[in-house]
Amino acid sequence: MSYKIIQWGTGAVGKHALRAVLDDPDMQLVGVKVYSEQKVGLDAGTLCDRPETGVKAVLDQSQLPLMDADCILYMPMLPDYEEIANLLRAGINVVTTAANMYPKAYGEEVFNNLNQAALEGKSVFHGSGINPAFMSDVLPLTLSGMSHRVSKIIVQEVSDVHVYASQAPEIMMDNIGFGKTPEEALRPDNPFLEWMSAYFHESMYMLAEHMQVKLDRIEPHHEVAVANNAVQLGNDLVIEAGSVACRRFEWRGIINGKDAIVLRTFWKTTLDIEPAWAVDSNKEVEWTVTVEGTPSYQAKVEVCASFDPLNVMCGKGGEDAAVIGTAMHAINAIPVVCKAAPGVRTFLDLPIIASHGAFR
Structure with missing residues (x-):
């Protein structure tokens, strides 16, 4: 199955997520939302050191093909709950690294608003990360x-x-x-x-x-x-x-x-x-x-780039690898999230999330 993805945010984590989407044959990038005027109009490939894709970055979310997306990778610095709820209510699955792997921690009102929006839109909200998470x-x-x-x-x-x-x-x-x-x-x-x-x-x-x-x-x-x-x-x-x-x-x-x-x-x-x-x-x-x-x-x-003693990056690149790992746990959640029952779904509600690109 192919998943149509909108990348929402292209910072340190979002850039790696965007690259992974472009590299995955089972994923199709349909939109990119950025927060910087300097990035507006740039090709998605340019934003993450990949060949041009034809998908241009936009600042205004009204310019995104929201209804074409199976899932949004929501990766701003901080979450906007009203924005997330509107996306869920529109029927779009949302996977985020902007906290919220356990929204109940913010109180029943936050959890209930997100959960109700997801139920209304028959969509799923899932928070991911490496630490915390x-x-x-x-x-x-x-x-x-x-x-x-x-x-x-x-x-x-x-x-x-x-x-x-x-x-x-x-x-x-x-x-x-x-x-x-x-x-x-x-x-x-x-x-x-x-x-x-x-x-x-x-x-x-x-x-x-x-x-x-x-x-x-x-x-x-x-x-x-x-x-x-x-x-x-x-x-x-x-x-x-x-x-x-x-x-x-x-x-x-x-x-x-x-x-x-x-x-x-x-x-x-x-x-x-x-x-x-x-x-x-x-x-x-x-x-x-x-x-x-x-x-x-x-x-x-x-975590590092490689543990293979024959690899020149053996034991190196740990910091960058940790950022990549944060992005990849969200990416790998997409197939699971898209099949899950509507609502807020934490790690406790979903099957084990494994590599989507294993042994290719």
């Missing part, structure tokens, strides 16, 4: 299925983000705070970081609800470290000495008064930092998922 909920839930009792779940990510910081400075520099003073980076009134925290909270609520427990509360514990020397990024960006070069985010889900679910991310551009944090991974990107219980399990997942 697969690594922080699907994988620990799966591991917990082999334990009689579970006392604690810890998910830790260690990522070298110097490439992503140069690819998406509007996220990493402007909003996350790399290159800023510690005071600026840690200011409490940061709407983007509030959204990011809510995004990680989704995984906690999914874990807790599926394991039939209730969170007392979620406690944030965030830190920054500054560069001892200037850090050169791509695209002529520089993190000056004394500016934030590493961030550690931690969210603790409290159950019965104890730290029960801990989601921790360590994002680094250098380790020449103050304070000199100890980092228990030298990989470009690595997740450690620990399920403490009876018995206990720990899984380490590294």
Whole structure:
């Protein structure tokens, strides 16, 4: 079966998704929505280093062939719930990487509005991602299925983000705070970081609800470290000495008064930092998922371009690979989503999502 796709957003993740759609013989690109005036009118192939396709990028969604699409890959920086609901109500399936793998975390009103819109349009809404998402909920839930009792779940990510910081400075520099003073980076009134925290909270609520427990509360514990020397990024960006070069985010889900679910991310551009944090991974990107219980399990997942020792990229390219993985989990969900019953469908509602392009 061939799926007609609209790519909605062509940022760091959206660009990889667009490329994957063009490379997939079972998918046909019918439209591209962009958010930058500079991209308007550009061919889809030009936006993702592929040959010209004849599909031009548009800013105004009224210029998109919405009714021709089987699915929209919705990948803006932040979700617009009214916009999503209108698309669902029009009968178009929506797969997004803009959070929302567990919309119930945002309250019954958000969930009910999305679900009702999907039911009215006989469409499906599905949120996808790698972390938060697969690594922080699907994988620990799966591991917990082999334990009689579970006392604690810890998910830790260690990522070298110097490439992503140069690819998406509007996220990493402007909003996350790399290159800023510690005071600026840690200011409490940061709407983007509030959204990011809510995004990680989704995984906690999914874990807790599926394991039939209730969170007392979620406690944030965030830190920054500054560069001892200037850090050169791509695209002529520089993190000056004394500016934030590493961030550690931690969210603790409290159950019965104890730290029960801990989601921790360590994002680094250098380790020449103050304070000199100890980092228990030298990989470009690595997740450690620990399920403490009876018995206990720990899984380490590294991502890179290749593990083949004969490949020149063996063990390299982890940061870019993680971004590609985020896009591909959404791409691979399309066949499953298009066959699913209408409504909001999370990972808990769908079959296992596997590679759509395996062994070709």
